[in-house]
Each structure stands twice: as C-alpha cells, then as structure tokens.
Amino acid sequence: MSVLVIAEHDNASVKGATLNTISAAKAIGGDVNVLVAGAGCFAVAEAAAKIEGVAKVLVADNAAYEHQLAENMASLIADLGKGYTHILAPATTNGKNTLPRAAALLDVQAISDIISVESDDTFKRPIYAGNVIATVQSADAIKVITVRGTAFDAVAAEGGSAAVETVDTVADAGVSNFVGEELAKSDRPELTAAKIVISGGRGMQNGENFEMLYKVADKLGAAVGASRAAVDAGFVPNDMQVGQTGKIVAPDLYIAVGISGAIQHLAGMKDSKVIVAINKDEEAPIFQVADYGLVADLFEAVPEVERFL
Amino acid sequence: MKILVAVKRVVDYNVKVRPKSDGTDVDIANVKMSINPFCEIAVEEAVRLKEKGVATEIVAVSMGPKQAQEQIRTALALGADRGILVETDAELQPLAVSKCLKALVEKESPDLVIMGKQSIDGDNNQTGQMLGALTGMPQGTFASEVNFADGKVSVTREIDGGLQTVSLNLPAIVTTDLRLNEPRYASLPNIMKAKKKPLDTTTLEELGVDAAPRVQTLKVEPPAERQAGIKVADVAELVDKLKNEAKVV
Numbered sequence: 001m002s003v004l005v006i007a008e009h010d011n012a013s014v015k016g017a018t019l020n021t022i023s024a025a026k027a028i029g030g031d032v033n034v035l036v037a038g039a040g041c042f043a044v045a046e047a048a049a050k051i052e053g054v055a056k057v058l059v060a061d062n063a064a065y066e067h068q069l070a071e072n073m074a075s076l077i078a079d080l081g082k083g084y085t086h087i088l089a090p091a092t093t094n095g096k097n098t099l100p101r102a103a104a105l106l107d108v109q110a111i112s113d114i115i116s117v118e119s120d121d122t123f124k125r126p127i128y129a130g131n132v133i134a135t136v137q138s139a140d141a142i143k144v145i146t147v148r149g150t151a152f153d154a155v156a157a158e159g160g161s162a163a164v165e166t167v168d169t170v171a172d173a174g175v176s177n178f179v180g181e182e183l184a185k186s187d188r189p190e191l192t193a194a195k196i197v198i199s200g201g202r203g204m205q206n207g208e209n210f211e212m213l214y215k216v217a218d219k220l221g222a223a224v225g226a227s228r229a230a231v232d233a234g235f236v237p238n239d240m241q242v243g244q245t246g247k248i249v250a251p252d253l254y255i256a257v258g259i260s261g262a263i264q265h266l267a268g269m270k271d272s273k274v275i276v277a278i279n280k281d282e283e284a285p286i287f288q289v290a291d292y293g294l295v296a297d298l299f300e301a302v303p304e305v306e307r308f309l
Numbered sequence: 310m311k312i313l314v315a316v317k318r319v320v321d322y323n324v325k326v327r328p329k330s331d332g333t334d335v336d337i338a339n340v341k342m343s344i345n346p347f348c349e350i351a352v353e354e355a356v357r358l359k360e361k362g363v364a365t366e367i368v369a370v371s372m373g374p375k376q377a378q379e380q381i382r383t384a385l386a387l388g389a390d391r392g393i394l395v396e397t398d399a400e401l402q403p404l405a406v407s408k409c410l411k412a413l414v415e416k417e418s419p420d421l422v423i424m425g426k427q428s429i430d431g432d433n434n435q436t437g438q439m440l441g442a443l444t445g446m447p448q449g450t451f452a453s454e455v456n457f458a459d460g461k462v463s464v465t466r467e468i469d470g471g472l473q474t475v476s477l478n479l480p481a482i483v484t485t486d487l488r489l490n491e492p493r494y495a496s497l498p499n500i501m502k503a504k505k506k507p508l509d510t511t512t513l514e515e516l517g518v519d520a521a522p523r524v525q526t527l528k529v530e531p532p533a534e535r536q537a538g539i540k541v542a543d544v545a546e547l548v549d550k551l552k553n554e555a556k557v558v
Contacts, residue, residue, distance in 0.1 A: 069475065070438065071447050078442075093468040097450050100403070100435035104442035109404040109523035112433045122527065127432050128326040132335055135527045175481075176447040179463060179474040192469075196557070220558060228487065238453065238467045238488060245427065245487065247469070253557040263325060270535060274555045276547065282540075291538035291555065294547050301544050308548040309558065 001030025001120060004058075004081055006073075006089035006099070007048055011038040011066065014047045016193045017090035019154035022053060024147040025088050026155065027117040031055045033084070034162075037076055039066035045164050052156040060167040067178035068094050074101035075171030081106060081142060085120070091146035091248075103144035110144040111136060115151035129244040130267035149192060150250035150271060184239050188214075191242070194223035196253045197272070199242055201265075202229035203258020203279065203298055210236055212302045213257060219309045225249065225269075227259045243268035258298045261286030278302065310457075311366045312355045313419035315410060316348040316384050318377040319430045326430075328529040335529055344380040347425025349387075350485040353492040354455060355423050356388035363457050366390050368417055372409050374398050378508060385503035386495035392508040395516065403431075405520035407439035412516035414444055419480060421462065426451050426484040437484035447477040451486040 003025040008015040018034070025032045032053055036045045037060040045059035058080065064072045081087040081102060089095035091113045103110035114123040115133070122137045123145065191197060198213050198220070210224065217224045225242040226235065242249055244267040254272035259265060261277070261284055269275070270289055277290035278301050287293040294301060320326055321343040329336045344352075358364040369384035371377045372395040381392035395409050414422065427434035441448040449455070449464025453472065456463045465474045467486045495503070513520050541547045551558045 067473075070441070070450070074438075074442060093451060093466075096434050097438065097448075100433075100438035101442045101448065103435070104404060104407060104439035107404070109402050110433075110435055110439075111524060112435060126532070127529075128320070128335065128430055129432065130532055131326050132328055132529050133532050134529045137525045137527055138523065139525065140523050173445070173447070175445070175478045177476045179476050181468075181470075181474070182472045183470040232488065237471065238486075239469060239471045244429070244432065253551070253555070264322070270532075274551070274557050275535075275538075276551070287540070288537045289535045292547055292550055293538065293540045294544065295540060296544070304544040305548060308544055 001028065001086070002084045003028055003030055003032050003086040003088060004084040005032060005034045006077060006087070006095065007034050007036045007044065008090050008092055008094055009036060009038060009041065009044045011041045011044065014044055016154060016190070017092050017149045019051065019157060020149035020152040021088050021090045021147045022051060022155045023152040024114065024117055025086070026053050028086055028120050030085065033058060035060065035077065035080060037065040037073060039063050049162040049164050050158050050160050052159045054160050054162040057162050057164045058167050059164060060169060062170050064170055064172040068098065069176050069178060070098045070101050071173040071176050072171050073098040074105055075173065076169055077102035078105035079169055079171065080167065084142065086143045086145065088145050088147055091148050095146045099144060099146055106142055106144065108140040108142055108144045109138070111138060112146050113148045114145055115148050129263050130270065131263065148248055150248055184237060188217055189221065189223045191223045191225050191240070191247050191249055195251050196220045196222035197225050197249050197251045198222050198255040198257065199225035199227065199259060200230055200257050201227035201259030202233065204230055204235055207235040216302060216306045216309070219306060227265050256286050257302060259286055260284045261289065310364045310420045311368070311417065312358065312364045313368050313370060313414065313417055313422045314351050314355045314384065314389060315422065315424035316352065316369055316371050316380050317345040317425070317428045318342050318371065318373050318380045319345045319428050322346055322429055328531055332528045332530055334526070342376070344383045345425050345428045347427060347485050349492045350487070350489050351423040351425050352384045352387045352389060353490045354485060357490065359388065368393060368419070370410070370413055372397065372401055372406055381508055382503050383495065385506045386500045387493065391506055394508065394510045395513060396510050397513050397520070399520055400522055401520055402522050402524060403433050403435035403439055404523065405518065406436050407443055408518045408520070409513070409516055410440045411443040412518055421480060422482045424484055426486055437482050441482050446480050446482050448482045448484070449475055449477055450484045452483050453486050453488045455483055455489070
C-alpha cells in the first residue's frame with residue numbers, strides 16, 4: 001500500500017490540516033508520500049519533509065499551481081496518483097474543490113469527509129448533517145478520500161527526514177484564472193485548530209455586538225465563530241461559519257452564545273469536548289447538547305463572563 | 310445563453326433522519342421530500358440571469374425515481390423553461406450522476422451548468438467537480454457571487470480563509486453556496502403554469518451511462534449521543550464549573 005497526501009499550504013507554510021490527514025494515512029498503512037503543489041513553495045516542501053511518518057515529498061513548483069486552481073491541480077493529482085493505492089486530502093475548501101475532480105479523472109467514486117479508518121478499503125463518514133454515520137467500502141482500485149481533520153489527531157510536525165523529489169509535470173488547462181482573494185486577517189487562532197471556540201448566533205443582533213465575544217476570546221486565547229443565521233444576516237463574514245456546510249470544529253471548549261442550535265449548526269460542533277450554551281430561550285435545542293447551560297440575556301451574561309475570567 | 314440547472318430530490322431539511330433499526334439504511338419511509346436547498350439556490354440564480362437578459366433558456370434536470378418530477382416541477386414553477394428527468398430507481402452516486410450530466414451536457418450544449426455544492430443527504434460535495442473532470446469545463450465551486458463579462462464568468466467563492474474570485478472560460482460549471490442568493494417562493498399562478506411546461510423523461514440506458522455503485526454502504530448507525538448536562542444558575546457558577554470541574558479554562 002502507498003498513500004499520497006495532498007498538502008494544504010499557502011506557498012509559505014504547511015497548514016495544520018495536513019498533519020491530521022497524514023494521521024489518517026498512517027492509519028491506512030504503507031508508505032506515506034506528500035505532494036506539495038504550488039509556486040515558490042520549496043520552503044513548504046522542506047517543512048513537509050520533517051513531518052513525522054512521511055517517506056517522500058513530491059514538489060511541483062510552477063505558476064500553474066500557485067492558487068491551487070482545481071482544473072490544474074486535479075490533472076496533476078490524477079497523473080501522480082496513478083502510482084498509489086490511496087489519495088488523501090484534508091476536507092478543507094481546497095481539498096473539496098480539487099479532489100473530486102481528480103477522482104473523476106481516475107474514474108473513481110471519491111469518499112468525502114471520513115472520520116475513521118476501519119480498514120484499507122472501509123471508512124466511516126457522517127451523512128445527513130451528522131445525524132447518521134455510514135460505514136462505506138470502496139471497490140475502486142485507487143481510493144480517493146477527503147479527511148475530516150477534527151477526527152484524527154495531528155502527527156508531529158518535526159522528527160521526520162523525508163527525501164524531497166521534484167515533479168516536472170506541468171498541467172495548465174488554461175480555462176480558469178485566479179483574479180483575487182479577500183482573506184480575513186486575525187491574530188486569533190484558526191477556528192478549526194483552536195482549543196476554545198466562542199460562537200455567536202442570531203441573538204447577537206448585529207456585527208458590532210460580536211465585539212463582546214472578541215473580548216472574551218482574547219482573554220481565553222479562543223477563536224470566534226458564528227452560526228449560519230449570523231453570517232446570512234451579514235453580522236460577520238462567511239469564513240466564521242460553523243456547521244454542516246461551514247467549518248467543522250471540535251475544541252476542548254465550545255461556547256455558543258445566542259445560538260438556538262439547528263441540526264445544521266450542531267453538525268459542526270457537537271464533537272467538542274465541553275459545550276456551553278448561553279441563551280435566553282430555555283427551550284432552545286442547543287441546551288440538549290450543552291454540558292453547561294445558562295439561561296440568561298447574553299448582553300448581561302457575556303460581559304460578566306469576561307469579568308469573571 | 311443556455312443554462313442547465315441540476316436539482317436533487319432529498320429529505321426535507323427540517324426532518325431529522327434516523328437509521329433503520331437493522332442498520333442497513335436510513336429510514337425515509339413517509340418522510341417529507343423536497344428540492345435540495347442548494348439546488349433551489351442554483352435555480353434562483355439561473356432565473357435571475359434570465360431576468361437580467363443574460364440567459365435565454367433554463368433547462369432543469371434531475372436523476373432519480375419518477376417522483377423526482379415534483380422537484381423538476383418546483384424548478385419550473387420558479388422559472389425554469391423545461392425539464393428532463395433521468396428516471397431510475399437505482400442508487401446513484403456522485404460519479405454516476407456526473408456521468409448522466411455529461412451525457413445531458415452533450416445533448417443540450419449549455420453555456421453554463423449550475424448546481425448545488427452538496428446535497429444535504431449524502432453531504433458529498435463532489436458532483437460539480439466531477440462533471441468538470443468529465444467534460445473539461447472549468448469549475449467555480451461554493452459560489453457567493455456570479456458575474457458575466459467578455460464571454461467569461463467571474464465567480465466569487467467562499468473558501469476557508471475568506472473569499473476568492475476566479476475567472477472561467479465558458480462553458481463553465483458553478484456550484485452554489487448559501488449566500489449566492491435567497492430563493493423566491495413560487496407563486497400559485499406560476500405553479501399552475503409549471504404543470505404545462507415540457508418535462509421529458511429519459512433513462513440511463515438511453516444516455517449510455519454505467520451507474521453501477523462503486524462504494525457500498527455496509528451499515529448506518531446513529532452518532533454517539535451527547536447527554537444534556539446541567540443548567541447553571543449564573544455566570545459565577547458557570548465560570549467556576551469551567552475552571553474547577555471541566556478544567557477547560
């Protein structure tokens with residue numbers, strides 16, 4: 001067996017989700033190789049070579065891969081992937097964008113968002129917003145899989161010494177172009193990697209009120225998230241959304257503020273170790289999953305939480 | 310410009326689905342079925358493009374049982390011009406669906422294919438990307454904005470770090486995210502009119518599609534249940550519990 005893991009990176013550093021994906025690759029077994037495709041990404045390849053358990057790093061350094069355009073990435077992954085039994089990528093927006101396209105080029109039915117490895121061809125994955133867990137078995141010769149990061153412990157970023165090999169294949173389909181990016185800048189930890197997450201919902205009433213959550217977050221070293229309702233209402237940007245179709249988080253502590261707890265939101269956070277809910281509606285479904293529930297007006301409770309910490 | 314919009318019949322998003330007691334499948338007997346919410350956004354976007362004069366014709370397509378006609382009729386009531394159902398009772402996985410769509414793309418030659426980024430039953434998020442691979446068309450997935458200029462489509466995508474904009478040659482594929490638009494409700498006159506719009510039916514055999522499943526579901530089970538915890542009286546007690554009982558702050 002041999003597993004090709006597609007590294008998540010920004011041409012400067014390896015993103016944490018890669019480490020969780022390598023953990024899933026190790027659970028499958030066999031040699032683990034990592035593909036770093038980007039432009040000016042040699043530092044990423046060197047960092048990837050140090051990750052625990054990596055046997056070889058392939059680096060495809062070309063302008064065609066700079067922004068991870070799916071058309072170009074999928075061709076490269078399908079081409080290199082032919083030599084492996086498994087191709088894995090993190091279930092990030094990048095992985096979800098490129099990997100199914102690569103799978104179809106290989107005539108493979110991809111498996112999305114696995115949460116456990118049962119054997120080299122059998123995996124568990126959530127369906128119906130996490131209300132059902134399916135155990136699925138692939139009959140394809142190559143298994144193409146995206147991995148839910150929160151379900152696998154990260155491997156160590158240091159300790160390995162893999163060989164780095166350059167790949168010369170250039171796949172430029174020439175049908176798509178990168179125009180621009182608006183990336184959120186924050187000194188707070190990444191949502192999917194934070195040990196503590198505090199999220200606001202429709203009850204926050206507007207974007208300014210999220211300032212209360214930012215204050216608590218900064219005291220706790222927490223990341224700040226939001227429910228779909230808060231994002232749809234324009235309180236905060238889309239990259240803060242936690243839920244079935246947003247980010248999946250599983251921190252040690254999740255604090256839900258003014259969030260009612262629709263199943264689509266629960267799908268994104270119910271694997272958190274400890275859940276706190278602050279909501280003035282004591283019938284809110286969020287209390288059914290909360291370890292500690294506080295029925296209170298959030299505009300009084302949240303500043304008080306900040307003072308008590 | 311001609312738009313092909315793909316819609317899926319799924320369990321309504323308000324229904325909490327449970328596994329059957331024997332664990333072989335989910336229990337969806339007598340459950341309310343609806344058009345997948347992301348597909349509804351796709352239909353709405355197509356209709357808005359037609360209203361703006363960008364699109365001239367909208368073809369709504371679906372694959373599934375005879376009853377999936379209902380979801381195509383919903384799309385027709387929202388403003389699509391005609392429908393095509395690939396009728397089958399077989400379980401279709403995303404690769405098979407994208408093969409059906411490829412066959413329909415070859416027949417219809419649309420300039421744009423719009424569909425939801427994922428369906429809320431399988432949560433796969435694959436079909437649009439796979440159709441891209443099979444047809445060579447570029448893809449703008451997880452779209453929150455779609456604009457046309459100079460024979461290209463510019464798609465703003467919701468990505469983990471924020472937003473990304475790509476420019477795609479036509480024909481292209483767009484998959485919709487939640488914030489692309491807010492779908493309208495179909496009016497009663499439009500629902501009546503939709504009943505008279507043409508809806509063709511075809512089959513996997515006629516399209517020459519091998520839809521054999523590649524992935525087998527061995528069992529389904531409920532997720533580990535979380536027990537509701539306790540209610541605390543005030544913030545002081547909450548912070549005390551977090552510090553001394555749960556030890557997470």
